[in-house]
Amino acid sequence: MDVVYFAWVRERIGVPREQVETSAATVAELVEELKARDARYEAAFADPSALRVALIRICRILTPLLRGYVKSPFSRR
Template sequence: MQVLYFAWLRERIGAAREDVATEAATVADLVAELRAREPRYAAAFADLGAIRVAIDQEMRDFDAPLAGAREVAFFPPVTGG
């Protein structure tokens, strides 16, 4: 599946997108796999309260299933001004 990173997540990980082969059942499982990869991922996903997720461009929670997902995007909350 395609995993997309936006804003400071992209900066910490050093990539805007990547193809990820995963057996993760949920977004939380995917995050655990990514965190275990290397320190830059662990740093990017250190505070899940500061991250939002979308599966195939629909906002979801971290307990959402990944079955059939083609794209998962991680980004900080959007704020207005």
């Protein structure tokens, strides 16, 4: 999946976006996987309450239009 970082998360990790191979079922699981990588990620995701996440899904043409994207109460700063 393509992951895009903003603001201080981007600055702490050091890259604006990257491809991530993951089997995480939730955003929280993905964050835990990333945190385990190294100190930069650990620092970037140290306080999940200060984060906001947007999930943009590319789907098949017949997928019901429930929502274009799902936003969870996550990153911010």
